[in-house]
Amino acid sequence: MNITAIRALIRNDLRLYRSDRRAVIVGILMPILIAAFFGYLFGQNSSDEEAGKVPIAVVDEDGSAITRAIITQIAGDSMLQVTPLAREAAREQVRKGTQQAAAIFPKGFGEQSVAALFTGRDKPHVELFVDPSQAMSSRLVQGMLAQYAMQEISKEAFNGAMGRQNLQQMLAELSTQPVTGQRRELMELMQSALRLNDLQAQGTAGDATRPALSIPYEVATTSVTASTGTPYNSFAHSFAGMSVQFILFAGIDAGIMLLLLRQRGLWQRIRAAPLGKGEFVLARMISTALISAFQITIIYLAAMLIFKVRIEGSLPGFVLVAGAFCLLNAAFGLMLATVGGSAPATRGIATMVMLLLVMMGGAWVPSFIFPQWLQGAAQFTPTHWAVNGLDAMTWRGLPFSEALLPAAVLSGTTLLCLAIAIWRFRWEE
């Protein structure tokens, strides 16, 4: 084996990489910037709460005490940014995307809702204008409305004049009907509510103790990270995703460079040297893997120094996953050069395939938002295993054993790409 020639080829590839400032910028600076952006976007530990608020409009056509109270409650919610508007203005702003949703309380809402609470009949309709591109926001607003409307309507039912009037009407209606066991129980419940309402009207209880229906539990959320007390760092996931994406870009570049090399006199020079196909392929593999390793090292150094990303799990596990991915990238680039046609066409197709793999792998957005079938399909992408492996060794804080499966899948894919590359590689003319 011509080790000197292999060393010369590797050194030359590294020199070419160093001389290409565009490649260095795209391969290192871009992933850091984009990972920083995504990490901030999906960050759970942002101190700037205003940045995460969902803008919604409310239209109060009723103007009752109940609707005013509901709007006050909604406006006080830390997740919403509420703007009172007229109906047409609200629709226009939702259409433009200024507001993600608009809730319209129609005239008579207060009175009808209190009556409907006991009878279940003649429910008023709350109109909700939604931005179809913001499905999550629409669900959030519906949940908030349900919570605050139930709270304020029940408060009025048990405490307010409107509630007393409705209870009296209901009791009058029930008294005209034949008395059965269930109906008697209902009448007793209403009479108790009426007495409670009377007591409130006499001012014997403060507002704070006014009874109302509310969600009968509170949720305590615990982020399950590497260890108790270690906060989730959203940058850890975004850096894993962007490292994978931009290192694959470098793999494509390596493949395209080889394609272009074959079209130049340089290929004749290389072919005229005492060098075999195996030695050439090995040199290309090593140089691309080294460049990928350099990229991932610098990207993660930036992640650690600037964004406080930590390898909470196994450092050898991290190195194993990262190393397996770098080798995969080298084999991917080689395969590309052997199956590709013209350089521009190959670049276009490879970029499209790579972006698809990266998206499916969950590098851009968490894969749980995908449909079930897509989540299943993602298991077959090496990017999924690369991102998951890096996540496992960083913010999830998992042990070395959890790096073995991702590394094995990545290595298997490497062998597959390499086999295709060697099979398709035209060395003899």
Added chain:
Amino acid sequence: MASVTTGNMLEVMNLTRRYGARVAVDCISFNVQRGECVGLLGPNGAGKTSTLAMLSGIAAADSGQILVSGVEAGGAGMLALKRSVGLVPQDLALFDELSARFNLELFGGLQGLSGPVLEERVLSSLTLVGLAERAGDLVKTFSGGMKRRLNIAGALLHDPELMLLDEPTVGVDPQSRNAIFDNLEVLKRGGKTLLYTTHYMGEAERLCDRVLIMDHGRILADAPVQRLKADHGNLEQAFLHLTGRDLRDAEEGVK
């Protein structure tokens, strides 16, 4: 691998190369003596570049035999052939983004050179082609003539006995061409064996001891320059007489 000692640097016997149904090189035979400079002339598509590709080990022959210094090329002999031959490709074989020195370090490394030997060969090759002072400059800053000279230097690093030069002066100005001639004459005086393809008859007259005129994959003439000039008046007339005056645009694809 057969090994016989002869006075020939290169022996080619019944060499044939096909591209599909088309025969690019059709059973050609010729010898080149040690220290001799032989011109391989022919119109576009004559088979010159295909011949050089086989002689340099880039392309395999469909049939025939090549002996370099008496060693048959093919199998283990192919490595020996590649170590004995220096190829100057027609297309510039250089990385524009790297310096002249880095380019030559790669080409020397590919030939198995390293360390002080490589450094010395890089410097001597650059000196020979007059680029030692520009060793650290990027190739993309070089003129066309400088690139052509560096292209030649790239084939000299392993000190090959036989140099195959495929139109080494194409696309350069007369001054650069003259400088390249000077370089090649230095090599010739140094005992190198040169096999040289060109379209410029004046170059062949100035540099070559003998010429082979090829067309349609066959050798039509194998004679000293002086004899062809005596028979036809000058080399260009000999060339046109043997290969005809028809344009060869349609045959451009086959070299």
